[in-house]
Amino acid sequence: MISPVTAFKDVSKKPGPTPAAALDGFTHINRYWDKTNKKHVAKILPGEYYVTTHNELITTVLGSCISACIRDTLFGIGGMNHFMLPANKTGDPHAWGSDAISSATRYGNFAMEHLINGILTNGGQRKNLEVKIFGGGRIISQMTDVGANNIAFVREYIDAEALNLVSENVGDIFPRKVLYDPKTGKVKMKKLRSLHNDTIITRETTYSSQLDDKPVETGEIDLF
Secondary structure (H helix, E strand, O other): EEEEOOOOOOOOOOOOOOOOOOOOOOOOEEEEEEEEOOOEEEEEOOEEEEEEEEOOOEEEOOOOOOOEEEEEOOOEEEEOOOOOOOOOOOOOOOOOOOOOOOHHHHHHHHHHHHHHHHHHHOOOHHHHEEEEEEOOOOOOHHOOOHHHHHHHHHHHHHOOOOOOOOOOEEEOOOOOOOOOOOOOEEEEEEOOOOOOOOHHHHHHHHHHHHHHHHOOOOOOOOOO
């Protein structure tokens, strides 16, 4: 049975203790001290992902994009990604795993596999992984199917890879702020029902445009 998700209040960004060194490949991610939770928080943007072995949190704000929160439940190694599928030129949002796989689903495939391999190469084991997914809101009027396509992809990916999906909060029309604790697996989420500016829409529109012009990776990643 899929578990519920806890709501949370906005956190304070104050100077705090020096954080533990980020894992190789993640030193560019912005981290700050969360006075309320007394932990450092890594903030990821569209197209980014973060993996940690430390006792820290990961946060992002989602509109049409999806975030998968994945961790090894035994060792507490985990991470989060933030991705959107580029425009699907084939018109088939459910082509993942088919012979005629689209560039859109291939991109989503890489977004998931980079996160999973980041966990596995830092000591996690595939058999211990649990997954929680968030986002896919319909917040951009001129991109009404983007969130739905993202949701369809990530659900199909999880099913095809036989991963353990334990919680989800996807769809609807609201952006979401997500705070994830890879050590415990707890997620706090807040639906942003009133936007005071267009930062989220502008960010995702720009990100989507960049994806449409970005070459799709053609190699494959081996999952351990």
